[in-house]
Amino acid sequence: MPRPPRPVVVLATALVAAAALLSAGPADALTRAPAAGPAQKQVVQLGDSYSAGNGTGSYEERSCYRSPRNYGSQVAASIGASYVDRACSGGVIADILKPRDVGDASAKSATYSIDPATYPDQRAEWLRRAQTERLCGVPAQPDFSYRYTFVAGAGAGSLYTGTVSCQLVVHPQIDAVTPATDLVFVTMGGNDLGFSTIVTNCLVLRDPSSCRDTLESARANAPAMVERAKDALRAVEARSGGRAEIYLLGYPYLVDTESYAIPEVAPTYDAGAALNELQRYGDQLQARGVAELNAEPGADRYHFVGTVKQAWGGHAHGLDPHVVADNSNAWLVPVGTPGRDVAEFVHPTQPGWDATAGALRAAVGG
Incomplete structure (x- = not known):
């Protein structure tokens, strides 16, 4: 008997397959459906220059100094997440919630x-x-x-x-946060305590009286600064609909020594010891603030990344504060470095940004 034409065979096979599928139970049909992959996480970066990217040398623009090589961008890439950078050079806590004028008109x-x-x-x-x-x-x-x-x-x-x-x-940095935001990375508080004034009085002018006054003022204002930071973080968490994990990072040590007295010719004030103590005090207050946030009803998504200093090797890669300095091991841009903008001074070079990214990556688990 002659064989039937091939199209008939194909049609018959298709009909058998369709009948088998229709006769399968609901569970069988579900097991045959392709599994959906995990949704891409969404990361939003907020905060000041130590989040934006000052010091990397590679910027999208030079008003906020946002860099594609900052720590947040690195961590987002490592976990396959989308990334939005809203951090801005010179930022204070209020900029999280309110618009800010940048530069001169x-x-x-x-x-x-x-x-x-x-x-x-x-x-x-x-x-x-x-x-x-x-x-x-x-x-x-x-x-x-x-x-x-x-x-x-x-x-x-x-x-x-x-x-x-x-x-x-x-615009207010918080505008970038939505109910789809999974992770928020932020540094804040340094400019609220007078970062640039501390650098000027303690590391540039090296005036013992001005340095002492600046550091003592910063310490006195630190508790109120942390309360403002907590308010901002609460607002960020609320804007995400209670969904985002929020990571507040500490800052690296600014100097490479535990003790440095000024003026060098006739020392009267240990600026290094006072500066280091202020930085440790800031970490303690921020860690306590995060713990207090997590203790509030329904809140458990706040994290303080206090390992940044450790990732930088402690003091190993801070600036040499001496007048004649050796900054060959520094991961911060020394004041007056040729070819660098003023906004880059005393900010991480790329190895520093990489170290901060490592500390955050370990905290996030990516």
């Missing part, structure tokens, strides 16, 4: 043809066009915008010339 002028018969308020129409045409420029980051403030203007018939003040504004 600049003035921009333009002349537009504005018929006064059609637009009796030429000034208002000029400002609208300036904003529509982005006279102040195009913001470099999604959370940047310009605030337009009309300065002066004059019309001559249908021509109107105006000047506007352009102020760069960074």
Whole structure:
């Protein structure tokens, strides 16, 4: 007998397979469905320059100094997570919750043809066009915008010339946090306690009186700073819908010695000992603050990463505070380094960022 055409065989086979599938129970059908893979985690970075990326030398822009090589970006990549960086150089705790002006305002002028018969308020129409045409420029980051403030203007018939003040504004960092956020990484508090003033008085000018006053003021303000930090972290946790794991990181030691007296020619104040003690005190307060947050009803997603100093080898990679210094082992950018911006001074070089990433990676478990 001749063989039936091949299409009939194919059709018959398909019908048998379909009948077998229809006769299978619900459990059999479910086992045949492909398993869905785990959803990609979402990471948001908040905080100051020790989170943004100052010192790496590689930046997306130089207003906030956000770097694709900072610790948060590294850890997010290692766990296969998406990553949003909202940390900003010079940031204080308030910037987590409120917008912040960055840099000095600049003035921009333009002349537009504005018929006064059609637009009796030429000034208002000029400002609208300036904003529509982005006279102040195009913001470099999604959370940047310009605030337009009309300065002066004059019309001559249908021509109107105006000047506007352009102020760069960074949106509240917390705006990046959503109920889809899984992990939040943050450093905060250093600028609230006067980081730049401490560096200036204790490591640059080396004035014993000013250094002592600055460090004592920072210590006195530290408890209130931690309370503000706790409020900000509560707000971040609430914005995530109680879903995000929040990691607050400590800072590395700034100097490579436990004791350093100033002025060197006739020492009267051990600035090194006082600075180190302040940094340890800050870690203690932040760790206690995180423990207090976790003790609140329904809260258990806060973590303090107090191993950053250990990951940096303790004092091993801090700055040499002496006038004639040997910073060959430093993982911080020395003050006055040629080719570096002022905003990079006393911030981690790439090995330092890598060490902080290692400490966080161990804490996250990635």
